[in-house]
Amino acid sequence: MRQGTFKWMKSMNKSIILNKIRKDGPISRAQIARDTNLTPPTVSSNVKELLEQSIVEEQELGESLGGRKPTMLVINNEAFTIIGVDAGPESIECIRANLAGKVLKRSKTKLQLPMDNDQFIAALKSCIASCLDSTDQVIGIGVAMHGVVDRATGTSLYAPNLGLANIPIKEQLEKEFGLEVKVENDARAMALGEYWFGNHGELASMLAVNIGSGVGAGVIIDGKLYHGATDIAGEVGHMTIDLHGEICECGNQGCLQTFVSGPAIARKATGQNLTAEQVFEQAVAGDESSIANFKAAGKALGVGLTNLIHIVNPEKIVLGGGVSKAQQFILPEVRQTIQASALTPAASATLVEISKLGDDATVIGAVTLLLVDVFELT
Structure with missing residues (x-):
């Protein structure tokens, strides 16, 4: 597994450009400049960096408006992957997905109840580890957790169906895998997944x-x-x-x-x-x-x-x-x-x-927790 990072994506201009390409690609540099009110040199310099980082790639030539045909830009959805976790009351389901939300691999762990916080964290780690691939560049891990969640610390404050409280999910997973971890309530994660990928x-x-x-x-x-x-x-x-x-x-x-x-x-x-x-x-x-x-x-x-x-x-x-x-x-x-x-x-x-996402709505939402950080200003 190669660790990805999106710190280089997080300037204001890069976020604007990335989100424009995500939503409207294939799109030309000139069209991005017109639609975002960024100057053509600003768009070009930022696109150059995004191309170097492989998150954006050039596609076929577009239609000419009088000059030479423009090169079109699209998101390189295969460049990075994200781990999504649906930590439900009876089982843990993990997926590895690309930037388009396409599931590349999945694993599932049945929870043996009752259990304590350490046993739950161990089950999380095991399920995630079975989804990782040594050749992938992984941006991070999104966890959709039932119950009350402190997003800032990534802590499950109260998981009523498990009878557990104060589970340091973010701290433990970041320590184990060295990746950015986002933790959110499962219903909210589902809403985010639906909004991004529910057509x-x-x-x-x-x-x-x-x-x-x-x-x-x-x-x-x-x-x-x-x-x-x-x-x-x-x-x-x-x-x-x-x-x-x-x-x-x-x-x-x-x-x-x-x-x-x-x-x-x-x-x-x-x-x-x-x-x-x-x-x-x-x-x-x-x-x-x-x-x-x-x-x-x-x-x-x-x-x-x-x-x-x-x-x-x-x-x-x-x-x-x-x-x-x-x-x-x-x-x-x-x-x-x-x-x-x-x-x-x-x-x-x-x-x-x-x-329309069915049983995958929540785990796709968990993936989207990281995509929001990549593509949008937060």
Whole structure:
């Protein structure tokens, strides 16, 4: 493994030029100068450095506007790789991906619960090591971690499904691998991955909701991930839907999570000890009570999303996570509830879709944590 670095990319002009090539390539130097208001000499000198570092490469000649044909520029997606990690409550999944988010290798480690912090870190290291390649130039490692995360220190403050706290993920992984490590909440990482790689077009705002063993969300505003004043933006699973509802694991009553998460759906199922997956299988087979279970979850989710539309007013809402696979039962209820409850016709027409990235949404989001540093001004 060769260690990559993106310190040389992080000048303001390089970030502007790189992001322009990423979004609009193949593109000429002259077009970059026109679109960014940078001078042609500034563009040329920065492009020369980027070519030398191999992150940008020249492609076929473009169409002439009167002079000689311009050389077109594209991102060299194969020049560097990134490790992405989805540290879920039951397993750890790692991928090695190129700069276009293409998965080159993957590995998965089943977590043996209960476990302590050291055992969790050891499992992380093992999974990551099995994804590395000695010939790759690796930029860094992105970790999507469930629960509450301190981004500045890269610490998992509280991982409720593992029963662990204060896990020094960034510190331990940087010490082990000598690479830049970014740690983010899993739902936020998923939102970032969806925004970059979900083929949603040019959006100024988007809400991505991850519905699995819990419920979390990531909010994109003006193309940036929004964290809030105290870094808890997106904890939509703990939005109150029913003041007299079921007690949530957070201690409050009637949280959205108690209606729509996988465990909530399993608890409400007819029969004993069913998983949410088994309830889904019964619904697909035509079991009316299982279908009603998912429809009720869809209606509750629609109520929660209507609240969020009134607060955030996103252009699009993307649903991901295991529960979203029951889209044929949930999505119509979600859309009907929003249509009936939103304040204005425009709000009621807010697009709600299922993630196109599927099970890879979160781990692709983990990769994107590093791509943001490479391509954008932060």
